[in-house]
Amino acid sequence: MKQRNFQVFAAITVMLLLSGYPAILNSTNDDDSTTTTTTLSELETRTLYNEDAASGYGGKLAVVSGGRQYIVQNNIIDSVAAQKVEYETSTGNFVIKEHTGSSASLAVSFPSIFIGNNNGHATTDSNLPKRNGAIGSLQTGWTWSKSGVSASADFLPLINLWFTASETGNILGPEKWLEIWMAKPTSHNPSGVQIASNVNIGGSLWNVWKDGSNITYVASSELLSVNFDLKPFINDAIPRLTISDSDYLHDVIAGFRIWSAGAGLSSSGFSAIVN
Secondary structure (H helix, E strand, O other): OOOOOOOOEOOOOEEEEEOOEEEOOOOOOOOOOOOEEOOHHHOOOOEEEHHHOHHHOOOEEEEEEOOEEEEEEOOEOOOOOEEEEEEOOOOOOEEEEEEEOOOOOOOOEOOEEEEEEEOOEEOOOOOOOEEHHHOOOEEEEEEEEOOOOOOOOEEEEEEEEEEEOOOOOOEOOOOEEEEEEOOOOOOOOOOOEEEEEEEEEOOEEEEEEEEOOEEEEEEOOOOOEEEEEOHHHHHHHHHHOOOOOOOEEEEEEEEEEEEEOOOOOEEEEEEEEEO
């Protein structure tokens, strides 16, 4: 293991087996509800290695973009996988430099950036958790690239919204989720069944899938860059009897669910402002 002059949060990430949906769980002490605010003193490193956290799972480090705080996470799900993520501390932009491990069913990693609070990590200025009915807007921007990615790569670029029925912070995983798929992988469908087609939200068309209290919006054509308000997605989901007006939004996450060959994927310009 290389000598590196930085301090890193180490967190074990495990799988919440809901349609291959990765939840970031604090397996060090699941009964400890203490939330640690990730501070700027942890901004010395520019690389997340899989060995930086216990048992081969990826860690989390704070970044600042546009004067606001976000958290970048390596988030290796399968212990046989390895991944290296390089990122910019001033923007949160990151690129997957190395990736090994593959699976045909469950994703092996979920490198991502988020605002909110979960598993002992919280951003300082996210205005979360917040009740859905009290959210006025949720302006979100994100750009991703697959330039240089292998033709055999199997991945999904997406934005996740995590909800629970309680305002209490430091959740371990979502009770409900809303996913926004920027592109649909050839070999993978959302969980549940498709309930609507070509729904116009934010100027783009979406196919809608529902699985109990969880809902997924799949772009009808690939979107490499977005800058839109996520509140209309929440508003659309509520009458579909998934999330409710009284549920609380805890986290907004953007990244890549990877089944294989993720090296070369990159994320830039992520921002999420909750009003």
